[in-house]
Amino acid sequence: MNKMIVFIGLLLVVIACNKASEIIPELPELFEGFKQPANFPAPAYNVAKNPISKEQFELGKKLFYDARLSRNNTISCGSCHIQAAGFTHHGHDVSHGIDDQLGTRNSMPIMNVAWNKAFFWDGGVADLDLLAIVPIENPVEMDEKVPNILKKLQGDEQYHALFEKAYGTSAITSIRFLKALSSFMVMATSSNAKYDKVMRKEGADFTQEEEQGYALFRSKCANCHPEPLFTDGTFRNNGLVPSAVNDLGRYDITLNPLEKYKFKVPSLRNLKYTAPFMHDGRFLNLEGVLNHYSSEVVDNGTIDPSLENDDGKLGIQLTAKEKKLLLAFLETLNDESFVQNKLLAE
Amino acid sequence: MKAIKHIFLLSAMTLLLAACKKNETPAPDSNNVGELSVEFDNIVGNKTLQLNTANYTNASGETFNLSLVQYYVSNLKFTNTQGAEYIVPQDSSYFLILGHDRNSRFAKVNVPEGDYRSVTFTLGVDSIRSTMPVEQRQGVLDPTGGHDGAGMYWGWNSGYIFFKMEGTSSVVASADNKFRYHIGLYGGYDPTTPTLNNIKTITLDLSPGGVAEVRKGYRSNIHLLVDLMKVFNGSPNIDIAQHPTVMVSDFSSVVANNYQHMFSHDHTENGVRNENEL
Structure with missing residues (x-):
């Protein structure tokens, strides 16, 4: 009988210990x-x-x-x-x-x-x-x-x-x-994507593809998505065809007709984890996004001037090769340590 | 003992006389502080406000009733007969007038003794307070709706609703016949892309109805009538049928332009000792 009690007692201690280690996260260090x-x-x-x-x-x-x-x-x-x-x-x-x-x-x-x-x-x-x-x-x-x-x-x-x-x-x-x-x-x-480690010279280097993609990014995208946050925080119309919802975006706040269909420029960090894209999630992947910029941009009155070209064409001209390079660079903005950070976990 | 009684009677009579002879109010001493209140007495045309039960008819001939009336009054300022202004410290200068709660009808402040001939206030919440940190927006300004659930804040378009009036009218072509006017917009937090600014500043001359003689130990009450009918009857007249819902829209400025004329000074009560006298 005594042995039994000791055994149950020990069992309880073990359970208690297990529970404790489950409940108390290792925050002091994190x-x-x-x-x-x-x-x-x-x-x-x-x-x-x-x-x-x-x-x-x-x-x-x-x-x-x-x-x-x-x-x-x-x-x-x-x-x-x-x-x-x-x-x-x-x-x-x-x-x-x-x-x-x-x-x-x-x-x-x-x-x-x-x-x-x-x-x-x-x-x-x-x-x-x-x-x-x-x-x-x-x-x-x-x-x-x-x-x-x-x-x-x-x-x-x-x-x-x-x-x-x-x-x-x-x-x-x-x-x-x-x-x-x-x-x-x-x-x-x-802030710990490969891009950051390259910028902070923490021993990482871009591959040749990534480096070329980075150069392309800087010439074609950085106007609205400047480093290191990859957004300038402004509101712009990026030429999406309005959906049936006809979301007027920033106009709903300011009632200024010049701000119809403008939405906040999102960051380009962690795109690997955050699909779908745009304010209404209409693009399921990044290829869809790049195709939009290269060939689907429309002007419904308030299009951002940076998407208007001298030859009258709208959007960002990109070849298939360039898209591939851009995607390679965008890949370096994914921060696995962020999505796995125990400090922030439920 | 008898003598004491006589003295007591005599002083009581003197006090009574003093109360009657208003002209003999002692000269103000600006080192002293007295109580002053501005009373917002809601009426609708020539009727009192009776929520839900009374029927009113506007200039367009539309019959309606009111179920909810509430608005912010802030930034009180008083000008004395010498022309000097007293601005109430801003932290104690925000009031929420609730049509359903008679206790909320007074904006009570403390001001230096003086004879005040005009009152100025903001209908709404100023833009500076509208962008202050949450610590400076407590009490009636709590953006989480702590103000008795009055719902005077838009979360999604961060800003206060200055004026809220709801009711029903058979002219509204919807199942519940409801009309809802929620008017706000302070100009927005970003000066490069301003929004509408519906903040209204109202100044009323108190001379015709009686200046507020504020003295230490007494309360003066500036009794205003707030005629909600002016929301509809103004320039232009507003049809409920055409505008059953006015919130964040350009038309909100038309409503605000009308409602800034709701306020008139009726009379002033001086030398008040107890709110029950009002």
Whole structure:
């Protein structure tokens, strides 16, 4: 009998140990605070004014992956921003939200947001701390209100402890909630693609193909997708034929007719994980995107001047060979360490 | 004891007399601070506001009722009879008037003693506050909707809804007959691509209806009438049938131009000791 008790006791200890190692991630070693990569400019988000502690980050991460942020507790931020898909909704042309409802736009990556000056395809929000309100309140995404979420969290002892660790007291307020989510998103930095290692001279070199692709990129794409973020953060009409939805893009925000069909220039980092492409996810792969630029661009009134050529033709003239070289270069912008970063994992 | 009673009676009578003789209010001492409120008393034409129950008819002959009325008042400024301005510190100068909550009808501030002959306020939220960090947008300005669920903020087009009015009218050709006016837009965060700016600044002369004589220990109340009918009856008149829903659109500026004329000064109550007197 005694032996039995000892055995069960040991068993329990073993189970307890296993559980502990499952629950507690190895964050102490992983979290190093916000860092500006050597080849990146200063971030747009005021990190000095909003220093990110490990505790705030951990709270933000728990919130990011908590389905209670949606009306019926089914959809978390992470549902449509999946790390393995570069924090997008892989395979979905437009966002797929609560009650299987569909939005009208492609889920954007949570990546290098600390450098973003404006958010969403139309730039409707200019402050990261206000970003989370949008998917939360969108009736086809999470369809919830922050005050309701706070009530749900207030009923959870674990959150009281997490808020206290992060902010000194256990008060669960809207500002702390938003700031914690920002803390998580700001840490989603992707800066370790092959391209970065070449630029930072960390022992990597472009192949001949990649090097040629890089030169092509700089002459044909970098106007709108400048290094090292591979977006200039502006809103442009890149000559897509409007779909049946007739999404007017930036115009919906500014009501300026000159901004009809303009959308934010997306980054070209991590394209390997983030298909499909464009604001409505209409292109399933990069070949489709390059074919668009080389031969499918149309002018519906507000086309970006950089897509107009002296000979009257629209788009970016690219040969099949050039496309291949560009694709080789774009491949160097994929950051496997980002999509596998345990720090950001659910 | 009797003497004390007499003194008490006498002083009570003196006070009563003093209250009656308004001209004998002591001269203001600007080192002292008194309470001042601006009362936003919603009416519709020549009727009081009765949400959901009362029927009103606008200049276009459309009969409607109102189910929801709420708007921001901010950036209060008062000018005294000498022409000097007092600007209420901005952090305490944001108010949300809710048609369904009579307690919300006062914008209460503290101002130096003085005789104030005009009031200026913003209908809406100024552009600077609209782009401030969230820490400086608490209380009625909480963008997450902490303001009693009033829903006075657009998340997707980051900005406050200045004025919200909803109701029903049989002229609206939809199943629920609802009309919804949600008016905002502060000019946008990017000066290179400005949006509409529907921020309205309203100044009212208080002289005809009574200046606000603000004195320490008392409250003055500037009683305004807010005629919601002016949303429809203005230049131009707005037809509900043609415009059942006005939100982020060019037409929002027409509504805002009309509603800036809603406010008129009715009277001022000075020497108020208790809000129940109002």
